[in-house]
Amino acid sequence: MKRALLIVLTIVICTIPVFARSSSQNTGSEIVVTIPHYKSGQNVGGQFFLPQVERFNQKYAGKYKLIIEEIVNDMYIPRMQQLGQVGRLPALVEGGSPEWIKEFIIPGNLFVDLTDVYENTPDIKNHTGREDYNYNSHNGKRFSINYPVVRPIGLFYNPKLYQPSRSMSQMTWEQVSAELRDNKIAFMTAENAWTTVLTLTSLIAAEPGGAAWLASGAGDNPRLTDYNNPIMISAVTKLQQLLQRNASANTLGAAYGDAANSFMSARSAIIANGSWMIGDFLPGNSGNWSSGFNGADVRGDVLPGNIAIAGPVMGFGWWIPSTATPQEQELAKAFIAFIMSQDELERYMLAEGGTCPTMTPSASFLAERAKNKLMDEYVGAVKHNTVLTYGFGDVIPNSVFQTDIGLLLPMLINGTYTPARFCQELSDRARATLR
Numbered sequence: 001m002k003r004a005l006l007i008v009l010t011i012v013i014c015t016i017p018v019f020a021r022s023s024s025q026n027t028g029s030e031i032v033v034t035i036p037h038y039k040s041g042q043n044v045g046g047q048f049f050l051p052q053v054e055r056f057n058q059k060y061a062g063k064y065k066l067i068i069e070e071i072v073n074d075m076y077i078p079r080m081q082q083l084g085q086v087g088r089l090p091a092l093v094e095g096g097s098p099e100w101i102k103e104f105i106i107p108g109n110l111f112v113d114l115t116d117v118y119e120n121t122p123d124i125k126n127h128t129g130r131e132d133y134n135y136n137s138h139n140g141k142r143f144s145i146n147y148p149v150v151r152p153i154g155l156f157y158n159p160k161l162y163q164p165s166r167s168m169s170q171m172t173w174e175q176v177s178a179e180l181r182d183n184k185i186a187f188m189t190a191e192n193a194w195t196t197v198l199t200l201t202s203l204i205a206a207e208p209g210g211a212a213w214l215a216s217g218a219g220d221n222p223r224l225t226d227y228n229n230p231i232m233i234s235a236v237t238k239l240q241q242l243l244q245r246n247a248s249a250n251t252l253g254a255a256y257g258d259a260a261n262s263f264m265s266a267r268s269a270i271i272a273n274g275s276w277m278i279g280d281f282l283p284g285n286s287g288n289w290s291s292g293f294n295g296a297d298v299r300g301d302v303l304p305g306n307i308a309i310a311g312p313v314m315g316f317g318w319w320i321p322s323t324a325t326p327q328e329q330e331l332a333k334a335f336i337a338f339i340m341s342q343d344e345l346e347r348y349m350l351a352e353g354g355t356c357p358t359m360t361p362s363a364s365f366l367a368e369r370a371k372n373k374l375m376d377e378y379v380g381a382v383k384h385n386t387v388l389t390y391g392f393g394d395v396i397p398n399s400v401f402q403t404d405i406g407l408l409l410p411m412l413i414n415g416t417y418t419p420a421r422f423c424q425e426l427s428d429r430a431r432a433t434l435r
Contacts, residue, residue: 031327034067035090038076048351056338064331084110089321091328092335095144101316106138112320112329113141114336121337123345124148127358131312135219145336146317149345149354152308152382153198153274153391156281156298161269169306169381173203173238176270176304177246186268187247188254189413193406195259196251197393198272198309199242203235205389206305210235217395218311224395225430227423236412236419243413252410265290272303275353278374300378308382311390355379357386397433404429 039045050068057065071079081100083089089110096105105111118124127148136143155168162183164171187196204210210231217224227233243251248262263271264280271277280288281295289295302308318339320332338344345356346365353375361369369376382388393401408425411417417425 030062030065031331032065032067033091033328033331034069035092036069036071036076036079037094038071038073040068040070041072043073048348052339052344052347055344056335059338060334064334066331066335084321087323089323091324092318092320092332094318095316098316101143105321106143110322111141111143112322112324112332114145114320114333115140115142117145117333117336118142121340123342124337124340127340127345127356129312129314129358131219131314135314136316144317144319145340146313146315147340147345147348148313148356148358149349149352150308150310150313150357150382150388151275151354152302152310152379152386152388153272154300154302154308154378154381155198155270155272156263156277156300156378157270158263158266158268158293158297159299160292160294160297161266164301167381168301168304169383169386171304172206173199173242173304177242180246180269183246183269184248184262184267185242185246186259186262186271187243187251188256188259189251189406189409190253190255190258191406192393192402193409194256194393195272196239196243196409197401197405198391199303200235200239201309201389201392202272202303202305202307203238204231204392205307205309205387207231207234211387211389214390214392214395215311218390219314223397223430225397225427225434227427227430228420229423232423233419236422240412240419240422243409244415247413252413261288264288264293264295266293267291275375275378278372278378281374298374300374300381302381302386305387306383306385307387307389309391310388311394312388349379353379355382357382357384357388397430399433400426400430 037049039049053066053068077095077097080089080093080096084100084104118128124145128146129148132146132148136146157164162180164176165179168176185199187199188194189196201214204214208231213224213229213231248254248259248268250258250262254262259268259271260277260280262268279285281298283295286295318336320329324332342359342362345359346362349355350365350368369379404426408417408422412419412422
C-alpha cells in the first residue's frame, strides 16, 4: 500500500508544470513572485486583471514585482487542489472549491491569517460586510479578502409608456400597478420564470422579516423547502394580483426571449433584469427593437420597496497559503491591499460593473460612470439603505426553481390555485427533492 501511494504521489508531482508553484526571488531589494492565474491569455477577466497587475508593479517598482503565468479557467481550481495535496500552492490564490477550502485548507490551518491586512487597510475594513467577515473568520483568524462589490438586479422601464410619479424605491408594487393602468410588466412562466421570480423575490423581501427569511436559505444553510408561512403567502398574493392585472399578453408560456421581446417591442413598460441587459439597449442591437421602441429612452431603477437582488458579498476571495515564504507573504499582502484600495475598486466597477454600497464614490469615478447614462442610473439607484436580498431562486432547490415554479404559475394566474394552495404545492415539490 505504501509503495502504491508513493507511486501515485510521484506521478502527481511530475505532472505539475513549472509555473504551478509560485516562485520568488530577490533581485537586489526587489521581491519577485510568479503565480498562475486564469485571468490571463484570452480570458475576458484578463482585460482588467493584467493591467491591474502592471499598475501594482509600477507603484512598487524596485520593491515588488508580480508575474502572472497563464492557466486556462477550467483548470485553475482542479490544479489548485492538486497542488494543495502536495504542498506546492502558489503564494496567492483566488477562491477555490468551497468544499475543498472548508474540508482541507481551513481545518488543516493551511493558510496565512489576514487579520493584519484587514485591520491595517481602511478600504478593506470599512467595506467588508458582516456576513463576509463572519464567513471568513475561523478561530480568530481571517482566511480571505473579497471584493466588496455587488451587482444588484433591479428593473428597467420605458418612460414613453410609463413614467413613475417618484423613484421606485419610494413605491410599492401595488402603487406601481395602480399607476401603470393598462400598461404591462414583462412576466414569464417558461424556463425558470426568471423575470417573474425576480418580482416575487422583491415582494418577499419587502415583507417584514422577508429578507431575513430568504437569507436563512443561503450559504451553507439548507435550501428553503417550506413556503407555508405568512411572508410567502402574502408575497404570492401580491404577485397574483400583479399577474392578473398587469401581466404582458404573452406571459403564459413565455421564455426569457419572449419577455425581453415584449419589452423591446413596447408591449410591456417594465421588465425586471440585471445590468447585463443594458447592452440590448445600445444602437448596435436596434435590430431587436420594434413598434417605436428606442433603447435610448430606457430608464433603470431598483425594485419597488427599495429592493435590489444581490445577496451580501459572502464567499472566499484572495488568500495566502501557509507554504508561502515570508517574502512571498509580504508581496501577497501588499497586492491584496492594493487591489482592494478605493481607486482600484472604482476602476474594477467601471470595467466590470457593480457597486460598493458602503463606499463614498470619488468625483472622478462618478464622472466616468456617467458616460454610460443608463448604467450610471441603474447602478447608482442602489443606495446605502437599499435592501440587498438573496434571490428566491437561489435559496430553494434547483429543480423547484428551474421547473416547478413555471409549471405552477399558470394555475395561480387563472385562479385555479389560491396563494395558499400555490405555496402548499410548491412546498410539496420542494420536500420531494429531499427524499
